[in-house]
Amino acid sequence: HVRQLYALVSETLRYSPVLEKLLAGAALLQAEKKLPPQLAKVRVAGGGPSAAGPGAAGPGSPTFPQVLVYDLLFGKGLKCGGRWKALARRHRARLEAELARLKVQQKVSRNEDLLAPAQAANPGASQVPRYVRVNTLKTCVDDVIDFFKRQGYSYLGKASSVEELRALSGKKFLLDLHLPELLVFPPQTDFHDNLLYTSGHIILQDKASCLPAFLLGPTAGSHVIDACAAPGNKTSHLAAILKNKGQIFAFDVDTKRLATMNTMLMRAGVTGFQLAQQDFLTVDPRDPKYGKVTYILLDPSCSGSGMVNRVPREEAAPRAERLQALAGFQRKVLSHALSFPALQRLVYSTCSLHQEENEDVVHAVLQEQDSAFRYTVLGECGGMQCRVLRGLALTLVPYHRLVNAFPSWPCRGLAAFPGAESCLRASPADTLTHGFFVAVLERHGEGAAAPSSLPAAAEENLQHGEGTKPGAALKKRKRKKQQVK
Numbered sequence: 080h081v082r083q084l085y086a087l088v089s090e091t092l093r094y095s096p097v098l099e100k101l102l103a104g105a106a107l108l109q110a111e112k113k114l115p116p117q118l119a120k121v122r123v124a125g126g127g128p129s130a131a132g133p134g135a136a137g138p139g140s141p142t143f144p145q146v147l148v149y150d151l152l153f154g155k156g157l158k159c160g161g162r163w164k165a166l167a168r169r170h171r172a173r174l175e176a177e178l179a180r181l182k183v184q185q186k187v188s189r190n191e192d193l194l195a196p197a198q199a200a201n202p203g204a205s206q207v208p209r210y211v212r213v214n215t216l217k218t219c220v221d222d223v224i225d226f227f228k229r230q231g232y233s234y235l236g237k238a239s240s241v242e243e244l245r246a247l248s249g250k251k252f253l254l255d256l257h258l259p260e261l262l263v264f265p266p267q268t269d270f271h272d273n274l275l276y277t278s279g280h281i282i283l284q285d286k287a288s289c290l291p292a293f294l295l296g297p298t299a300g301s302h303v304i305d306a307c308a309a310p311g312n313k314t315s316h317l318a319a320i321l322k323n324k325g326q327i328f329a330f331d332v333d334t335k336r337l338a339t340m341n342t343m344l345m346r347a348g349v350t351g352f353q354l355a356q357q358d359f360l361t362v363d364p365r366d367p368k369y370g371k372v373t374y375i376l377l378d379p380s381c382s383g384s385g386m387v388n389r390v391p392r393e394e395a396a397p398r399a400e401r402l403q404a405l406a407g408f409q410r411k412v413l414s415h416a417l418s419f420p421a422l423q424r425l426v427y428s429t430c431s432l433h434q435e436e437n438e439d440v441v442h443a444v445l446q447e448q449d450s451a452f453r454y455t456v457l458g459e460c461g462g463m464q465c466r467v468l469r470g471l472a473l474t475l476v477p478y479h480r481l482v483n484a485f486p487s488w489p490c491r492g493l494a495a496f497p498g499a500e501s502c503l504r505a506s507p508a509d510t511l512t513h514g515f516f517v518a519v520l521e522r523h524g525e526g527a528a529a530p531s532s533l534p535a536a537a538e539e540n541l542q543h544g545e546g547t548k549p550g551a552a553l554k555k556r557k558r559k560k561q562q563v564k
Contacts, residue, residue, distance in 0.1 A: 091149040097181070097193045098145040101152070104177040105170065152178055153190055187271055188339055189310075207387060207507055208244055209268040212282040212289055212312075213260045215319045216348040218275075220260055226275060227252065227262075238263065241489075244511050257488070258289055260319075279346040284312045287385075287505040287515035291428040292316035294484050294503075294519050297374040299324040304375045306359040306416060309336035311343045313376060318349040327352040328369065330359045360412055364419040373423040375416045379409050381429040381436050385514020387507050402435045409440045414447060417479050417520070425479065428517045437516040438495035438502060441481065448478055484519040492518070 091098065147166075152174060178190075187193060213220045224234050231250055238244055238256040247253065247265045255261035263286075264270075275281040292313050297303050299322050305314045308329035317327055329352055331337050337354050344352060362369070382405060413427055429436050483501040490509045492502030505515040 087146065087150065087154065090153070091146045093194070094149055094153060094190075095145060097190075098148050100181060101148060101174055101177050102144055104180070105173045148174060185271075186277065188343070192271060206245070206266060207285070207511055207513065208247060208266055209264040209270070210255070210284060210286045210289070210512075211262040211264065211270065212258075212284045212316065213262065214280055214282055214315065214347055215260060216315075216323060217278075218280045220254070220262075223262065223275065223281060224254075232264075241509075241511055255286065257485075258286065258293060261286060261289060279348060282312055282315060282347065284316070285513045287510065287512035288312060288430075289316060290485075290503065290505070290515065290517050291376050291378060291426045292320060294517060295320075295374055295376050295424060295426040297321055297325065297424075301325045301373055302369070302371040303327050304359075304362075304369070304372050304416075304419070305329040306375060306377045306412065307331060307379050308354070309333060309340045311340035313378060314340070314352065315344055315347040315349050317376065318344070318347070318352065321351075323348075323350050325351060326371075328372070329354050330357050330362065332356065332358050360415055362415075364415070369419060371421055372419050373421050375419065375422060375425045376428075377413060377416050377425060378428045379412050381405060381409070381431040382433060383430055384432045385430040385506070385516075387513050402433055406435045406440055409436055410443050413440060413444045417444070417448065422479075423522045425520045426517060427520065428515065430513060430515055432506075432514045432516075434493055434495055437504075437518075438492050438499050441502065441518045441520075442496040442499070445479075445481065478523055479520045480523055482519040482521050484517065492516070 151168075151171060181193060182188065185193060211223075213223045228234055233249075233251045235243075235251055235253050237254040240256065243253060244255075244263050247263065249265065252262055252264045255263050262281075270276045270281065270283060273281075276283060293316070295303075295317070297317065297320060301321065302325060303317055303321070305317060305327060308314050309331040311329075314327060314329050321327070327349075329340070331340070331354075334356055337356055341354055382402065409429070416422070416425055416427075427441060431437060481498055481501045484503060488503050490504040490506065492499040492504060494500070501518070503515075503517040505512045505517075507514070
């Protein structure tokens with residue numbers, strides 16, 4: 080398992096300054112009398128712990144206690160056994176308390192945010208700008224622009240190309256050329272201590288991550304499902320598009336992630352949402368509670384290979400069996416989402432670069448649906464379900480098809496099947512974002528809404544963002560918005 084060990088050592092090294100603080104704050108080395116003092120100085124090389132010597136780990140390698148604590152708090156659970164596992168678990172509460180204290184001290188909620196910008200970034204991340212989504216539940220774009228100008232930033236207006244975003248430097252910023260409520264700053268600009276961030280007026284969210292909610296574009300008053308919701312940035316974006324009018328059902332299986340998500344949504348001023356600690360696959364589409372759900376955002380678990388703020392790790396190049404298992408789950412959950420009876424529009428997205436998790440999943444589900452439509456369509460016959468052949472009884476059976484979403488977006492789906500160019504892709508090189516994939520499916524047939532490459536809410540937002548230029552006169556603003564001061 081050399082690849083797994085390399086990933087563990089690389090991530091431990093990235094978190095080394097944080098781990099040193101945790102070890103010192105928890106006083107683990109002092110508290111554990113039976114721990115050999117020399118062990119604290121043993122550094123881990125690619126083959127495991129080793130004393131200094133020919134071929135051993137050098138001074139840049141992490142120490143064994145650091146690796147142990149990383150795997151306990153940040154990793155996938157301790158892989159070791161025996162005395163080391165028992166030692167780590169004995170001090171788990173102390174280490175978790177110190178980690179919580181460190182997060183409170185630095186005013187962050189994610190482990191990643193404890194890293195300094197230089198540590199959090201890699202060569203791919205260094206070229207990705209800092210994207211700031213204006214939370215329109217609390218403020219408006221013009222007010223946020225004015226606020227940053229008062230802080231000494233220079234506003235350059237709306238970008239006209241990706242190259243303009245690439246050229247940003249110093250204290251300059253632009254309005255994004257695609258998304259009307261997204262401001263763009265130079266890479267690694269840090270706003271975690273900024274008043275607008277701590278008060279929920281802005282959300283630090285990568286541009287590609289903003290695409291799913293934007294392209295779903297639910298109309299105000301709609302019922303929406305966010306199927307795999309935590310950590311909640313997309314959920315808060317959905318609420319902003321809905322203008323807090325409607326209902327969002329958000330699901331996730333992780334209790335801690337849901338608790339963090341609830342705090343974030345409250346800070347962002349989101350109302351009209353229900354969080355459920357539940358596997359989306361166990362949600363019954365026939366439950367009357369979801370009878371009015373017309374929009375679903377589905378961003379399932381994936382390999383994460385598109386996330387540029389990660390150092391090389393196992394997930395960046397997963398084995399074939401790992402990809403196969405992920406794709407199987409993704410096909411299953413997409414098919415399940417499409418079974419909700421009132422569904423009109425669905426967005427499927429991943430932060431993966433792999434065709435197996437993206438185009439192949441969409442193609443497989445569309446083929447399954449087409450097969451069912453052609454041969455064994457289920458219909459209603461006097462209150463009883465019966466099988467009818469296509470063309471004999473039902474000619475307007477509802478089904479879903481791929482929409483040519485956001486035609487102006489430069490990067491399209493891989494040519495894996497006819498029509499795959501309707502999908503969207505994103506990458507650091509081409510769009511200056513994380514690697515991402517988005518597909519939009521719409522209901523067609525009986526009860527379907529009029530098809531559109533952009534939903535009504537998205538088209539309205541694009542038109543609203545057209546004229547934002549430096550020094551432009553402020554538009555009329557709704558009094559209910561909280562003006563930033």
